[in-house]
Amino acid sequence: MGEFGLIDLISRQFKVPEGVTGIGDDCAVIPQREGFDTLVSTDMLVEGSHFIRDRISPEDLGWKSAAVNLSDIAAMGGRPDGTFLSIAVPKETDGGWMKRFISGYRQLSERFSCPLLGGDTTASPDRICINVTVTGSVPTGRALRRGAAREGDLICVTGCLGDSALGLRMLLDGSTGHPDYRYFTSRHCRPLPRVEEGMALARTPGVHAMLDISDGLGSDLRHILEASGKGAVVECGAVPLSEQLRAYCSEHGLDPLEPALCGGEDYELLFTVDAGSESSLPVEHSVIGRITEPGEGLVWKGSDRDFLGFRHF
Amino acid sequence: MGEFGLIDLISRQFKVPEGVTGIGDDCAVIPQREGFDTLVSTDMLVEGSHFIRDRISPEDLGWKSAAVNLSDIAAMGGRPDGTFLSIAVPKETDGGWMKRFISGYRQLSERFSCPLLGGDTTASPDRICINVTVTGSVPTGRALRRGAAREGDLICVTGCLGDSALGLRMLLDGSTGHPDYRYFTSRHCRPLPRVEEGMALARTPGVHAMLDISDGLGSDLRHILEASGKGAVVECGAVPLSEQLRAYCSEHGLDPLEPALCGGEDYELLFTVDAGSESSLPVEHSVIGRITEPGEGLVWKGSDRDFLGFRHF
Incomplete structure (x- = not known):
């Protein structure tokens, strides 16, 4: 479907809150609020090290990729605000695989009201490689360390x-x-x-x-x-x-x-x-x-x- | 040197601004300021698709991995505040490779006063996979779109x-x-x-x-x-x-x-x-x-x- 078709497919599925800019520009734009700290965490999953493609469904992998990141925000006591998904897939990967991956990712995102706000879709020679970054917020000084x-x-x-x-x-x-x-x-x-x-x-x-x-x-x-x-x-x-x-x-x-x-x-x-x-x-x-x-x-x-x-x- | 030794090696090399929490907890913590928007962008580089290991020095690759992300903040007119580096390397990769990669990454970070604030170091079966996320800030409503x-x-x-x-x-x-x-x-x-x-x-x-x-x-x-x-x-x-x-x-x-x-x-x-x-x-x-x-x-x-x-x- 091409790189930009894939980005369109993804961006249509995520509702972005009022005042926030999500997918489509060089950066996402999120307003800052006095009295809050921003939390940021990131996790990488590489096929063959963190998952085996025929042992986890694309939906589950999509869910889990986002879930493990939201867990880091939870671990500080924060509210997740948005995620950023980088995914490198081999050219020969079935287009249906990506749709199913995004479907699971969206289910987790909706369950926790935490939209996808950006990312990077690119080609990998063989293995799927996924990185998710999450941003969240917590009242100033209240993060649990x-x-x-x-x-x-x-x-x-x-x-x-x-x-x-x-x-x-x-x-x-x-x-x-x-x-x-x-x-x-x-x-x-x-x-x-x-x-x-x-x-x-x-x-x-x-x-x-x-x-x-x-x-x-x-x-x-x-x-x-x-x-x-x-x-x-x-x-x-x-x-x-x-x-x-x-x-x-x-x-x-x-x-x-x-x-x-x-x-x-x-x-x-x-x-x-x-x-x-x-x-x-x-x-x-x-x-x-x-x-x-x-x-x-x-x-x-x-x-x-x-x-x-x-x-x- | 082990996963936690590697994290120590990395975290010692980056000075974190007063009031910011960098590497070492579940999330980085960055104070929000009234009157600013947060900018976030992310980019993935996979060995064999984006670089060939014997055609780019580890120092140059470290520099470039961070630089291309800072460029996205520049593209909105923002100031980069910090980066998050996820890197998956094969177990057999020479420890010196990683030190040299981090050295180049640090040179770029110092040149633009943009510290490494977090990330993920993990194992890859074969290819090196790198993802950098950058956060920045811009006065409210002034991002150039x-x-x-x-x-x-x-x-x-x-x-x-x-x-x-x-x-x-x-x-x-x-x-x-x-x-x-x-x-x-x-x-x-x-x-x-x-x-x-x-x-x-x-x-x-x-x-x-x-x-x-x-x-x-x-x-x-x-x-x-x-x-x-x-x-x-x-x-x-x-x-x-x-x-x-x-x-x-x-x-x-x-x-x-x-x-x-x-x-x-x-x-x-x-x-x-x-x-x-x-x-x-x-x-x-x-x-x-x-x-x-x-x-x-x-x-x-x-x-x-x-x-x-x-x-x-």
């Missing part, structure tokens, strides 16, 4: 951990006949960024540090501890697990802590809160531990293992 | 056109012995985005439409005409050409209009200005034509050809 954990804080997490990792496992081993195949794979392919929860937490006094779990609790909690200069004790028995995950791990003789702590891509929020404020938190959560003095390191109570998350290199 | 050309406007361009296309030609055919090899290839590999010129034009009354020449004058002028609903007459003899380009084309029996109008990647500014205001423009420029009624189309006077720029598909 990694380095703000305080000694004595409770460590909390939204949702359940590890389902996404089992979803990936099922996609790779093709166990489509399992009764929970759809449950696990949708947790992997259609993650729901915790945007409303993040915004609510940023408005709640006593919430200190926050990030989203993308590399796995084991790795991501370390990010909070390193940035805050603190230690932590985690009660492994308190890590929230779905019934489905418990059942699958029991069937397959797996330690459920393995996917829950090392799996990554859960896109749940991990945050710390003053012990006195925990009971008034506006979001469903599990308390899994507490922040300690720096010298105490990271202690996993209830397991004899040392959990590390995923590293790209 | 493609669709603002008016009938009777003069069409102007900064600098000379076509040198970059000849630089690419020389890189590909390896004509390193030519006396102007360095001149042409540096125009291709180290483009200078017209940031100061763009900002000055945005402050000048009578300047209407603007963009940067990335696909070639033939294609990019069409973008202004389509967005503005206008026609144009271009005097081919007025298109600015360097002495070096005239000499090279004469030596090789080439039509100098071919690289100048179809080549692309010049990153000069193309803009339209009220005929009465042209003499007071604050930037060096050439007048190459004028905007006409829509029905008159695009007429190239002084050539019998119809020039189209580069298309990715």
Whole structure:
């Protein structure tokens, strides 16, 4: 359909808010507001490293490409304002693939009222390469940062951990006949960024540090501890697990802590809160531990293992 | 050196302005100011489509990756505030390659006081894939857009056109012995985005439409005409050409209009200005034509050809 036809196809599908300029010029134009900070994050997905084309539908990949970025805005407690999609596709890619990708991307965008405002469509020699940048906003000084954990804080997490990792496992081993195949794979392919929860937490006094779990609790909690200069004790028995995950791990003789702590891509929020404020938190959560003095390191109570998350290199 | 070692290496090299949070959290945080609009643009470069690894030095590629993005901010008349670099590299890539890439990227960033504020470093199965997003700012409502050309406007361009296309030609055919090899290839590999010129034009009354020449004058002028609903007459003899380009084309029996109008990647500014205001423009420029009624189309006077720029598909 040609580069400019593709841009037309895409731009027709996204409604842009009043006062904002989206696709069609050298840059998008977004008004600034006194009393707000702009948040920006970006993520790249390369075919063969981050996804396998015949194991994820174009719609799911479109959804996920945008979702993982919105999760970074959620992790700071911000509202996502718009996304920017760069996509390089081989010339021989079926035109239908791109339409389906954009369809999934649009579903996520509409679900979170976060329009596509720009991007770059280009050719790749072979592999599909996707980069999404998201911009958001948060009241000045209210962004929840990694380095703000305080000694004595409770460590909390939204949702359940590890389902996404089992979803990936099922996609790779093709166990489509399992009764929970759809449950696990949708947790992997259609993650729901915790945007409303993040915004609510940023408005709640006593919430200190926050990030989203993308590399796995084991790795991501370390990010909070390193940035805050603190230690932590985690009660492994308190890590929230779905019934489905418990059942699958029991069937397959797996330690459920393995996917829950090392799996990554859960896109749940991990945050710390003053012990006195925990009971008034506006979001469903599990308390899994507490922040300690720096010298105490990271202690996993209830397991004899040392959990590390995923590293790209 | 590992993913987090690489992030450390990068983040140490970029100074972040007071009040801004750069690399190290889920998002960068940039204060908003009343009276300004945020500009955002993004560009992807894939090895094998946009560059060939052994024909461009890592330093030049780092410079160019950032420069082409800053050019989009310049094209709206804005000030670049920060960039976001996503880069996927094969695991076997020499660590020195990345250091040299970042060195060139930093040189461009320092030259334009535009720090790296975030990004994503990840693995690619084989090809290097780079995406840069840039954010900038412009006083509210002062961004110079493609669709603002008016009938009777003069069409102007900064600098000379076509040198970059000849630089690419020389890189590909390896004509390193030519006396102007360095001149042409540096125009291709180290483009200078017209940031100061763009900002000055945005402050000048009578300047209407603007963009940067990335696909070639033939294609990019069409973008202004389509967005503005206008026609144009271009005097081919007025298109600015360097002495070096005239000499090279004469030596090789080439039509100098071919690289100048179809080549692309010049990153000069193309803009339209009220005929009465042209003499007071604050930037060096050439007048190459004028905007006409829509029905008159695009007429190239002084050539019998119809020039189209580069298309990715």
